[in-house]
Amino acid sequence: MASEGSVPSKAAPPPVLYSFADPDELSKGLASFVLAAQDEALKKQSTFKLAISGGSLPKVLGQDLINRTDVKWDKWEIFFADERVVPLDHEDSNFLANDNHLFSKVPIPRENIHVIDTSKLDNPEEVADEYEKQMIATFVGSNAIAFPRFDLILLGIGPDGHTCSLFPGHELLQENDGWVAYLTDSPKPPNTRITLTFPVLNHAHRVAFVASGEGKQEILHKALDQPEAGLPCSMVKVVSPGQVYWFSDDAALK
């Protein structure tokens, strides 16, 4: 019998692009998409398992979602697609960014938000290992699984095409075994981070990239028009029946 994490056999389908007139419409569209993913997940299982990045994403995500009435917040199980290895109240923390724009404004049970163990901040390898253990405890039931299958992973994209904390030319682009990896040489500060690996991204039911505003124009076009260029964001190839989506606005798509 196939287990949740067994290697799917079909090739990755092409990404689906959703474009919106402006950032407000993008936030509404993204909220509806997240809710559809929630509903589909909860038809099959008791929790909606989501991973979220940092950067500009938490603001876009929270803006409309916090006002929706049809969210089953108590069923959400949240991980960070990547996290900076800093205290949770540090201005660089992806937890804090998501807390400011989303978590603090809605009734998500705090124990369902999986944060890094801040008692280990001086040892990023241990932070990554402990975070992976939290994922194993959440995803592994009676079946052993190779990789977890998130219902949805929400990601941003950097000007160099990085996503999560997976940067062009970095050795972590070749990481095929672990679920959570660490790096101490991130080109984007702060330099010490943990990140989900490509196999985890590629086993998700859905991965959605969010790219909004003029600043994303150049890299968005490169990612969409030259998938063969090998940008980290283009290396996210969710295996069928999973799907990659891009959420964008007119300013980014011009």
Ligand SMILES: O=C(O)[C@H](O)[C@@H](O)[C@H](O)[C@H](O)COP(=O)(O)O
């Ligand atoms: O922690 C991080 O730095 C992120 O998770 C990172 O991958 C981010 O999503 C991109 O750098 C885009 O960031 P912006 O949306 O702020 O441009």
